Amino acid sequence: MLHFSRWKTFFIWGFALLGVLCAAPNLIPEKDLASYPQFVQNLRLNLGLDLRGGSHLLLKMDKDLLIEKQIKVLRGNVRTVLRGKRDGATRSGAIRYRDLSAKKDRVEFKPSDPADLEKAYQAVRTLIQPLPSTSFGTTPGNNIDVEKTADGRIVVRPTEPAITSKISTSVDSAIEVVRRRVDALGTTEPSIQRQGEARILLQVPGFDDPEKLKAVVKQAAVLSFHLVVRPATAEEAADGLTEPGTTIFPSKDQYSTHYILEDEPLITGADLANARQEISPQTSRPVVSFRLNSRGAVRFGDVTAANVGRPFAIVLDGEVISAPTIQEAITGGSGQISGNFTVSTADDLAILLRSGSLEAPLTILEERTVDASLGADSIAAGKLAAIIGLVGVVAFILLAYGTFGIYANIALLINIAMIIGALSLLQATLTLPGIAGIVLTMGMAVDANVLIFERIREELRAGKTAISAIESGYSRALSTILDANITTFLAAIILFWLGSGPVSGFAVTLSIGIFTSVFTAFVLTRWLVSWWLRSKSSKSVEMPI
């Protein structure tokens, strides 16, 4: 066990050197960093949000609302089918129906003439489409199920896979929208990950205005312009009932005012080419000015030309922001949204409109925001604790094991460098509990050496020579070291799996520390001890421990 071939020596020290080299870029001062090559710059510890400051938001998309919208679209499609095909001036194949309604998970209606049941059933079945096959090559089935009930109704419901796929695509597009919105705030390296079915984990380091972040991220920002039919009466506003093809919307600022608007939008957020906040020259108040894309500009020009003198409403997320009257045809494709804005809210709205809309608003399930100054305090405290802990452990080991203690301490220092190197290489995130993990590893890393050295002492007391005591000290301690470290490693894996943010950072540090400490304490010190042994001329050396 004490013989090392040249290759083995080369490999052991090469490996240790690699670890130390990977850790080295962390010593470069921030200001000099730019003068080093990119791969050196990348080899630095990623600090967690608790150390550098920033916001961690766990967002959830409103699934029920998505399903509700999906059902409403389905109701529209059913209605279209039942109207039949336009055939010149007349319609053919129209089926008269009543009670067409959107329930929580289905659409249902009753043909007015019970004899039409089968005909209506067949007509609605034309809406059935196979879902696109998944990447695994399985066919997930159809988009909807259609059935006839005993009491003569027809029930149409989206299938389970159709709902799942709808949620999935909505969340995917929400991630893109959130990314654009957060980028628009001018933040660096936000991390946006999907978690589970309908959740998004957003981590934005170093941004000190969580309120603005939340305001920008949460809102669905669905924008549309509609012609106003007329203001709603109090009764209409209360019961929400109005003629077909129109809907009642509340006003954002004056809660008592409601408008009856045409369902068909003039333009939507998708027609926008750009939006920005500016101060209106007329009123000196903040407004959001927008420019339409060419298709939207043509369409908006046409409808405004045909409706001069009528008011139209600008609706954002189900609320009327403002309802100006069309003074003249707006053909230039640009305009302004005025409302009760401050510079900041107008700016937020402009960001939202530029970044696109979410299909449903996001709810904040969890928020953790750390101020950068607290992070800096934590780093300072962590560093101090680590240095004092290290000095204490090193002094103690030196005292306990003398010359061999020096070897154990060399191993300990290389071990810490290797942990930092591995964390830098893996681009793992260092959190405050992670620092605690490193400090704890310092204490526990020497355990392997303690086991070995105590064993060597035991063998010496049993009367063995130095060489055979060292030999059997290392070989007999090995199984104990492995058993002890594997059990700790198992606990660390479970920690990682439990892992939320800082806790999994701790688990990663602990696991890496287990591997590096076994390498440094068992392999490196063994090389050092055998090197010491070879430097002794006599075989009956006096042991320093």
Added chain:
Amino acid sequence: MFKGVDFVPHGTKIPFISMRNIAFILSGIAMIASIALFSTKGLNYGIDFIGGTSIEVRHKAGPANIADVRSKVSALNFGDVQIQQFNDPRDVLVRIELQSGGEEANQKALDKIKGVLGDAYEFRNTEVIGPTVSGELTQAGIIAVITAIIVVLIYIWLRFEWQFSLGAVVALVHDIVLTIGIFSLLQLEFTLSIIAALLTIVGYSLNDTVVVYDRVRENLRKYKKMPLADLLDVSINETLSRTILTSVTTLIALVSLFVFGGEVIRGFVFAMIWGVLVGTYSSIFIASPVLLLVGVKRDWSGLGGAKYKEPGTAK
């Protein structure tokens, strides 16, 4: 070249096993007390588990005025509100309970607090945990601790024998129960990172137990005729110097973290210091005596104690 100081006396013959009854009684009382505390006083759960809002604010100029913060926040009527001095005289910790009315209600509460305190205080650390996530975190925490125990049980059973695995798990449960007990007694905040500390304690305590067990297994092969009680004593005494040295180095590192590492991780580090002490105790006084209670197989020749039967001969 210089020689190390051999701190721990060697060749000790401390009769640990004969102290087992005292140890069992002491541990038994401590465990019952822990369970009683847990079921009466309960734990001071952090918002990770019960939801709500926790804010650490720092006064922008000079020491914080706690009474002022209290009256301002209390006026907002959030139900249970805790306001306390924290770390530095400028710092105040504000905790409010989970607001009814879903996820949004908690965000609104935070906005209101920012409204009343925002001018004079900077918000250093803000955590808002809604009802959905807190429920999930509780579940995940419980699952993690139970899974850790089961995985360890299986590993030790594979590496040793079922009696060892029973002893290790008894010691583990002992450590965890006592840690929960001290958190209940001192009403320290019990957070997700305390669960992390618990799992680390599981790892550390096992580390200790496995070292002793390894020696027991070795001595079982070496001293075939020695009574089990004596054999356990020899094994514990032989590994005693290592147990003490490793505990000391780990404690040096942990105490340094406790004193200098800052308020944020103090609870976490406290749990680990406690765990190292209790874990060291339990691997000597609990894990090994359990082996004596259940008895261990003495024949480690490979086939085990089972009688080998020719296939087909059994009637």
